[in-house]
Amino acid sequence: YSVGILDADIHGPCVPKMLGMEGQRLRVGPVGAFPAVGPLGMNVVSMEFLLGSKEVPVIWRGPLKMIAIRQFLSEIAWGDLDYLLIDLPPGTGDEPLSVMQLLPEMDGVVIVTIPSEVSQIVVGKAITFSRQLEVPVIGIIENMSGFVCPECGAETNIFKTGGGKKISEELEVPFLGRIPLDPRICEDSDRGLPFILEHSDSPAAEAFMEIVEKIEAYIKEKDKLKRQPPDASNNK
Amino acid sequence: YSVGILDADIHGPCVPKMLGMEGQRLRVGPVGAFPAVGPLGMNVVSMEFLLGSKEVPVIWRGPLKMIAIRQFLSEIAWGDLDYLLIDLPPGTGDEPLSVMQLLPEMDGVVIVTIPSEVSQIVVGKAITFSRQLEVPVIGIIENMSGFVCPECGAETNIFKTGGGKKISEELEVPFLGRIPLDPRICEDSDRGLPFILEHSDSPAAEAFMEIVEKIEAYIKEKDKLKRQPPDASNNK
Numbered sequence: 001y002s003v004g005i006l007d008a009d010i011h012g013p014c015v016p017k018m019l020g021m022e023g024q025r026l027r028v029g030p031v032g033a034f035p036a037v038g039p040l041g042m043n044v045v046s047m048e049f050l051l052g053s054k055e056v057p058v059i060w061r062g063p064l065k066m067i068a069i070r071q072f073l074s075e076i077a078w079g080d081l082d083y084l085l086i087d088l089p090p091g092t093g094d095e096p097l098s099v100m101q102l103l104p105e106m107d108g109v110v111i112v113t114i115p116s117e118v119s120q121i122v123v124g125k126a127i128t129f130s131r132q133l134e135v136p137v138i139g140i141i142e143n144m145s146g147f148v149c150p151e152c153g154a155e156t157n158i159f160k161t162g163g164g165k166k167i168s169e170e171l172e173v174p175f176l177g178r179i180p181l182d183p184r185i186c187e188d189s190d191r192g193l194p195f196i197l198e199h200s201d202s203p204a205a206e207a208f209m210e211i212v213e214k215i216e217a218y219i220k221e222k223d224k225l226k227r228q229p230p231d232a233s234n235n236k
Numbered sequence: 237y238s239v240g241i242l243d244a245d246i247h248g249p250c251v252p253k254m255l256g257m258e259g260q261r262l263r264v265g266p267v268g269a270f271p272a273v274g275p276l277g278m279n280v281v282s283m284e285f286l287l288g289s290k291e292v293p294v295i296w297r298g299p300l301k302m303i304a305i306r307q308f309l310s311e312i313a314w315g316d317l318d319y320l321l322i323d324l325p326p327g328t329g330d331e332p333l334s335v336m337q338l339l340p341e342m343d344g345v346v347i348v349t350i351p352s353e354v355s356q357i358v359v360g361k362a363i364t365f366s367r368q369l370e371v372p373v374i375g376i377i378e379n380m381s382g383f384v385c386p387e388c389g390a391e392t393n394i395f396k397t398g399g400g401k402k403i404s405e406e407l408e409v410p411f412l413g414r415i416p417l418d419p420r421i422c423e424d425s426d427r428g429l430p431f432i433l434e435h436s437d438s439p440a441a442e443a444f445m446e447i448v449e450k451i452e453a454y455i456k457e458k459d460k461l462k463r464q465p466p467d468a469s470n471n472k
Contacts, residue, residue, distance in 0.1 A: 011327030012358040048357075055407070057328040057361035059368065062298025091247030091325060092293040117426040121284075122248040125293035132295065147383070147394065154387035158394075159422045171291070183394045190353040190396065 001082040004035060006072055007046035008099060009089040010058050010065050016048045020192020025049050032075045039194055043079060045072050062094035069098040083219075091122060092129040100133040107219050108136035110176070114144045115163040123164070127171050138218050139174035140164045141211055147181040148203075174218075177211045180204050237318040240271060242308055243282035244335060245325040246294050246301050252284045256428020261285050268311045275430055279315060281308050298330035305334040319455075327358060328365040336369040343455050344374035346412070351381050351399040359400070363407050374454050375410035376400045377447055383417040384439075410454075413447045416440050 007015035016022050016036075024036040026049045035043035047058060047068065060068075078084065086103075088096050100106070109130050113123045123140065130137050142164030148155050158181065168175035182204040188195040196205040243251035252258050252272075260272040262285045271279035283294060283304065296304075314320065322339075324332050336342075345366050349359045359376065366373050378400030384391050394417065404411035418440040424431040432441040 009327070011329045011361070014354050014357060017354050017357055054357055055360040055364045057365040057368070059328060059333060059365060061302070061330050061333065066297070089327060091245070092295060093247045093329065094297050097295060097297065116422045118250050118253050118422075121250060121253055121290055124291040125247070128291045129293040129295060132293070147392075149385035149388060149390060150392060151390035152385060152388035154385060156383075156386060156419055158383065158417050158419045160419070160426065181394055183392055183396070186352045186354075186395045 002041075002043075002080060004043040004078050004081045004084045005038075005045070006084065006086045007044070007048070008069055008072070008086050008095050010047050010060065010068060010095060012089060013046045013048040015044060015087055016046050017192060018189045019044060019194070022048075022054070022192070026076075029077070032077050034077050035079075039197075043081070045076055065094045066098040069095065070102055073102055092125055096126075096129065097133075100130070100135050104134070106135060107222055108138035110138050110141060110215065111173075112141045112143050113164050113167075114159045115142050115157070115161045115178075116159050117163055119159075120163045120167045123167050124171060127167075127173055137173045138215055139176035140168045141176045142178040144181050145178035150183075174214075176214050177207055179207045179211070238277075238279075238316060240279040240314050240317045240320040241274075241281070242320065242322045243280070243284070244305055244308070244322050244331050246283050246296065246304060246331060248325060249282045249284040251280060251323055252282050253428060254425045255280060255430070258284075258290070258428070262312075265313070268313050270313050271315075275433075279317070281312055301330045302334040305331065306338055309338055328361055332362075332365065333369075336366070336371050340370070342371060343458055344372035346374050346377060346451065347409075348377045348379050349400050349403075350395045351378050351393070351397045351414075352395050353399055355395075356399045356403045359403050360407065363403075363409055373409045374451055375412035376404045377412045378414040380417050381414035386419075410450075412450050413443055415443045415447070 005015060007013045016024065019038040019042070021036055021038050021044060026033040026036060026045065035045045036049055038044045048054070051058070086099055088099065111123055111126050113119045127137055144159050145161055145164070146155055146157050164178070165175045180203055182202055184199050184202065185195045185204060188198045196208050199205055241251060243249045252260065255274040255278070257272055257274050257280060262269040262272060262281065271281045272285055274280045284290070287294070322335055324335065347359055347362050349355045363373055380395050381397055381400070382391055382393050400414070401411045416439055418438055420435050420438065421431045421440060424434045432444050435441055
């Protein structure tokens with residue numbers, strides 16, 4: 001697959017650090033700017049690539065963020081992508097609103113949460129938000145779901161468990177899976193290495209890959225329906 | 237102390253749930269609206285108290301959020317408070333910008349982070365942001381700092397450790413302390429009970445109370461300087 005990542009968290013762009021791409025810049029050519037190239041050939045665009053230093057904050061109100069996101073989508077030579085993944089900050093603020101208004105035809109959104117009930121308040125709002133903007137919800141991922149002590153093997157649900165599944169049933173949205181806590185996720189991210197490649201045999205990476213397969217299947221199914229000629233779907 | 241809490245996270249208001257105040261509304265009187273009253277007599281205002289249901293999202297761009305925060309600060313009969321705590325969403329977006337512009341005389345900001353390097357990017361930006369807006373940084377708290385297995389007592393640094401202290405030294409900001417992970421924090425928050433009262437003898441609550449003392453000392457010292465007549469400070 002040819003994959004692009006747009007880090008649309010304007011105030012807290014973390015994708016470059018997690019992919020080991022700190023200090024990179026966008027390459028500018030005659031037809032626009034080109035994404036930076038990260039691990040596995042991924043095309044990556046982030047506000048961080050436009051700032052001079054990692055300590056510089058972006059002090060912008062919402063409408064300016066809309067303009068930046070529009071430019072990231074329209075004036076970057078993304079190339080021929082199979083997937084464009086857009087990483088958004090939590091909540092239902094300017095960034096998701098801009099993305100959904102600018103890309104109404106997108107395949108859908110994936111909501112990542114921790115299991116606690118407190119977090120489910122924001123998840124419920126995000127689902128209602130997506131429905132109001134008529135963007136499909138592909139599903140919910142419960143991240144940081146359980147921790148197995150590396151010393152004794154005892155499992156502790158540090159942020160409880162089951163909140164993601166519960167709200168997915170309540171609001172009739174698919175549940176994509178649970179990813180457990182693993183200290184190596186944080187270590188690899190800080191080192192800029194993709195955890196699922198570095199520790200592909202870990203339970204967290206296996207849970208992650210199962211989720212990826214579900215999302216892939218959803219998009220393939222959707223593509224198939226899109227390609228069907230109108231009369232074929234009428235005859236169904 | 238008489239304490240007010242303004243939950244200024246417009247898109248993900250979590251304070252009502254964590255204080256067991258779900259479903260409450262602001263009381264409206266002839267001179268304005270009154271805060272809802274929570275545990276220990278705290279006066280609490282949150283966007284959640286204005287919405288009809290917990291699944292309703294607030295689909296607003298930045299400038300509308302500025303108006304809401306201004307109204308929360310100016311048109312709520314807060315009463316005679318010793319402390320007004322304003323809970324902000326992560327990052328340097330519209331909410332912190334609005335609060336700092338509307339309350340330039342505030343005592344300062346406390347930045348809460350997890351230990352990982354990835355998080356420190358956002359912390360660095362928040363410190364620069366506060367300095368540019370000329371609001372003092374009281375200090376940094378490293379939350380989710382280490383986890384002790386309740387079965388075997390082994391400590392695992394799930395999100396690494398030391399990131400908060402490191403950046404506080406780099407950017408010359410006080411370090412207020414580390415709060416370890418404890419599953420009971422999540423459980424109590426979901427039940428709407430203050431963890432530091434429910435489990436006051438836990439290491440996390442003790443770490444929390446040490447931090448509170450440091451913040452209290454900072455504000456008392458600042459108050460003393462403010463009350464000193466100008467000639468007294470000149471003679472020093």
